[in-house]
Amino acid sequence: MGYEAGSVTEGWTAEPVDLTEEFYLNPHGVYARLRERGPVHYVRFPDSSTGWLVTGYEAAKQVFTDPSISKELGSAGARAAATAHGARGQVAGGMFADMMIFHDPPEHTRLRALVNRAFGSRAVRELEPRVTEIADGLLAGLAGGADDVQDLLEGYAFPLGMLMICELLGVPHEDRDRFRAWSAVLMSGDETRDTRTDSVREFVGYIDQLIRAKGAAPGQDVLSELIAAREDGDRLSHRELISMVFVLLVAGFETTVNLIGNAVAKLLTDKDSRRPLLDDPGRIPAFVEEVLRYRSPTRETTFRYTTAPITLAGNDIPPGQIIVVSVAAANRDPNHFADAHRFDPDRPDNHHVAFGHGIHHCVGAPLARMEGAVALTRLLAEYPALELADGATLEWRKSLVIRGLTALPVRLRP
Template sequence: MEIETASAADGLADEPFVLTPDFYRDPHVAYRALRDRGPVNRVVFPDGSNGWLITGYAEVKEAFAHPGISKRLGSDGARSALAANNAAHQVQSGPFASMLVFYDPPEHTRLRALLSGAFGTRTVRGLAPRVTELADALLTEMATAADDVVDLLDRYAVPLSMSVICELLGVPDRDRAKFQHWSTIIVSGEHAPRERMTAATEFIAYIDHLIHERTTAPGADLLSELIVAERDGDRLTSRELRSMVLVLLVAGFETAANLIGNAVVTLLGNNDSRRRLRDDPAHIPAFIEEVLRHRSPTSETTFRYTTTPIKLGGIDIAAGELIVLSVAATGRDPRRFADPEVIEIDRPDNGHLAFGHGIHYCVGAPLARMEGRIGLARLLERYPDLELSPGSETEWRTSFAIRGLTALPVRLHH
């Protein structure tokens, strides 16, 4: 990636900062260089589009609630902004246009209320025993592996998270491999647009079939609850139901699976934290929060755009500009967190933004936290001497939204 460490006084900070494909490998290199310029910077994104990347904690928090910044990417204003910034391919149309994350109030308020009624904290708490049962079953299955080295993502984190979200939505066991395949392609930047469109089309057809089945024969699952969810006589349309499933897939599967993977790779690289968690598992919830701050499973938000001229971080931004918020960068902002590169389990006031802020706070946050805590606790109890496979290198997925490993080979030490 092209790193420029100029200060604003040099005048170079007025030039767009170019994010090359290397950004996916280690975005924190770019974040550190951007901080030398300031918390709000004009950039060229890896896909060639132009916009503003917000990396400062205070500025991202402000932008989440700024009245001059919109998430309604299906609007005429968004289409014009995307086209003007070489990002026409980002226009949200077709099957996913009704996703909760692409709305402002009052539409966002309506959709969120309908979803929260069926997918609330009580629902998540009730899942804890089942998540523990699934985790233990996967760990027992791992114990039968002929080789002492296994890919912890493939054998544990991914199937655990996928099983939870599929059971929650009522997806049959036989279809879960396809569900995982579609999810991986849809959120990844490694696949060609045609391949992603094919995966999206197949996913939509499957969800439509599942909605039809649950409409005629409801089950004890979240999808059935969403179908009949009602608030003041209002219900989700078929299009909105379909998009809600995608939101839950990303929020409930991708985030949780990558949180577990990121927690393990962080722990195995930090002996002090590992000893503390083995000696006292009560520290696991705090450790999960520190992982969310330091190595967030979500990276950059989807595009927003300015509907009016605004000032953010002391920078004037015109109307019709694309805005991207980096929740990953905010977790290591030294203006907000002391010694941000250090893992500190007892870090006071760990108010990270990994799950967003305000009305766009991630609806799947309670589920991801619960899976992360249980998944890590059960793993450490079964395999306290777990270690990274000698000679293995961490490789990160090519995704602008998701920060997760492609594989996590570990030695179990039966």
């Protein structure tokens, strides 16, 4: 569906709203000021690229479903839009141009059909006992230092998410620290381009060898299932498998880890939200759902671009323009959510867009929800009086894609 380079609108002179470093540190403050202007904004991002930032809920859903807005980031249209708006580093290239999230139908439809089975609700339910086992083992390992300050991200959320995604992919235990290091670099906003390039090269080389090994000797893991998956005689190519592993690393690890961290942070800083969960653990899934809305582990989506003129929340946008949806802002849109800035686990009809909407709705959403609920359930069962370490200040990672903490220092209290 790509819009060709020569078709990017010439003479585009709109003056963008500058987003400074505050956009990393205090995004909801920035969203609140932008919201006074409307749900859609032409902005200059902190990396100096320009594009349209969508902060309204209904506008976000339109972007997710409008066929005139493309995610085909390996196309000539994407390259033209990225070049025109200073975002060339965001265009998918190499192996990652094959990622499912960077395709439109019919190619996206084909790829989604091949992976859906591995992440269906039944498959996720079958994983829950193993997630519980891993969580209990990690918590037991923390028990020896119950009186010490411990980083709950380092000791619980990160290893839980990493162990689970590595088991799903059949990654050998001795290689799991490398997976975590690659993910940290790729999701950071602080790393240099050379560092990120080196991490991508190492990651691709490793996954290439892992796929070849699984192809020769399949195991009881999702990667082996993806290698063998067929739909009407079709199957994933070697390049597509590498790209799919990258998607699972980000969606299956980063999202889950930050969901757990953000949920625990809410419990630590809002003691009134903890008692209902201790009295009735059956309320934890609803609590997790409100964390997804109120403190979405994903901030902004990867960019899309317009392939034809569109009207978005009253803004006439020409072809060849970059569109970025802020799910974090859309999930606090007061025009859609009553008392949008109030954390309310009993919120009815909590139809947030933390996992996107439409055909690109996150394939790993059921897994992330389950892991988040299990992690909180087991943590509160073992340490119901968990406390934030004295004098601790929670700091957020510098990233446009994710919203997660750098550390979560706590004292464990049985």
